[in-house]
Amino acid sequence: MKRLGVWLLLVGLLLSGCGQTPTTGPALYARHCGACHGGDLAGNVGPxxxxxxxxxxxxxxxxxxxxxxxxGDMPATARLSDEQLDKIIAYLREAQG
Ligand code: HEC
Structure with a gap:
């Protein structure tokens, strides 16, 4: 029985960790904005x-x-929900101090 519990725990961890879209501000930023605006927010093709x-x-x-x-040259990102966009903006405001 104890073993079964361990396996269920492992399977649960795998299921929760795999193929999920990012949910935190920094992770959402990295996925949707970072390529153009820089992982460190210092800019790249975008300011x-x-x-x-x-x-x-x-x-x-x-x-x-x-x-x-x-x-301008920045394309619209329609895939983000309002909640996701709020998280990205909150992350940026925090980084901006
Ligand atoms: C494909 C590249 C690209 C992606 C992806 C991208 N941006 Fe941009 N972004 C740009 C460029 C280029 C500009 C400059 C646009 C201009 O003023 O001509 C810009 C401008 C901006 C500005 C300044 C807007 C203004 O009014 O001057 C903000 C804020 C911004 N981006 C935020 C974001 C956020 C947040 C994301 C992610 C959800 C994102 N960008 C994703 C390329 C990108």
């Missing part, structure tokens, strides 16, 4: 989003508009 950047001075509303509608 820097970290502390002291021009983007740091912009409102949450303009962040949402950029992600939902796209801006």
């Amino acid at each position: 820097a989003l970290g502390a002291g950047s021009e983007a740091a001075a912009e409102s949450d509303a303009s962040y949402r508009a950029a992600v939902r509608e796209g801006v």
